[in-house]
Amino acid sequence: MDPHDGRVLGFLLGFRSVVANQRLLQDTPGIVGEGRTVAVDFRVHSNLDKLWLFPITHVCTPTIARRNFYTMRITRGNESLLTPKQLIIARVWRNFEDRVEGEQFSVEEALMSGLFEETNHLEPIPLPDAEVYYQSNLDLGRHPDEILRELISDVPWRQHRILVWGKMHLQPRLVAWYGDPDTEYTYSGITLEPLPWTDLLLEIRKRVEAATAASFNSVLLNYYRDNRDSMGFHSDFEPTLGDRPVIASISLGEERTFVLKHKTNKLAKPVRLRLASGSLLLMKGETQRYWMHGVNKQGRPCGPRINLTFRRIVNSNK
Template sequence: MFFGPEHIPLENGGLSYYPQYIDDPDTLYQLLRDNTPWQQPVLEVYGRRHVSPRLVAFIGDVGVSYRYSGYQHIAQPWPDVLSSLRDKIVIDTGYEFNCALLNYYRDGNDCMGYHSDDEAVLGSDPCVASLSIGCPRDFMLKSKINKRPAQKINLASGSLLLMLPPTQRYWQHALPVRKGLSQGRINITFRKVLLSPQD
């Protein structure tokens, strides 16, 4: 049974953090690490192209695709374990998700720069559910509208972080480099891609 959520208020946004959302994160980590068709795409950021500083995979419902940083992801079918996990998150949070972007940080050198999950295909105020398994890492948040110091959350293995509307509109998040860290981490971010104006 999971514990939580812990509600973390933000100016113009908010988070819900479930510190122990799944019971056996190590088994899920090993399963996904060893059986996911990981890719390392070339991304375009601020007009420059570079190899992604992490491995990625994209899964989802039939017909779902997702483009960011100049790269188009076509959804691969849901593995049973992630389809069941998606269904659980939908029931527990009340938000619908039709896809998930997986990020595999092989060690502390793999990272994610500051960004918002605010692509038009996600709608004006998306909710993003982020499940962390493997080595805990620091998750950084900074406001788009003021220069206050960034906030830090250490995401435990097996935890779920729900980034509630309208957080993506007003905040950016990142996973910085942690030199000397040899263990890996997988992050599964559940999203809802809009397929038509009626979605």
């Protein structure tokens, strides 16, 4: 199927309204699907930030309209992705969203005046059903940029295929798993066998344990190569992490926005945190039971970021 022929493509997605980018890369790789239901690998579209998706009743593939069926028209070059009527709706809705966002009280804004000033100790982030702490500047023994470069160069990074919506997809980032013997980790249909600790990771672990008063036997490294890499919303609530997991996260390199969303409390607004290079984020208690977290793609180009999330595998033989 030629993706430039202007035909309407069906997307079986949950109900969301997101912002339209008015251009799509002309090569449009990564379009796959069965019949007329398709999925697009948005990572390959560097200038495609978000996309308006609209419910339809008069045009649909397959021919029988169903709830939660949405459309996008893939066009040539500078043509609009939206019909004139949809474009008007998009502008009105975007203006409404901008106004609402400006009026809403943001946890991020409330914390910027205190919590997000440079700190050398953990400060609590006030969230319901959670214990989350942030330290903007943890002494790692070396400059964060130096550690970043060494990890990018020396770690045997891998890109795994994970199960999403019943299909296998490449993770939109690179990962590596280090830990004590017998600390294998299973999530999203993959099992990671631990690589042996390096001197650098052991030194960082020692400093993280001192700052958090916790002990860890493993660490998951995530390498976000640029703005197109991301982490989907999830909670680290696997049985191997225990009933009240303790996760200590070190950020290196480019600042990315870390988003927390409550699983059930609709009154709890999403929390967006800009994690500085060299910072420490600690999540413990009931956080993983009640909250999801993720890192979205972003429209503006950015440099690399590495995230080290220290954990404790409770079924370890160690």
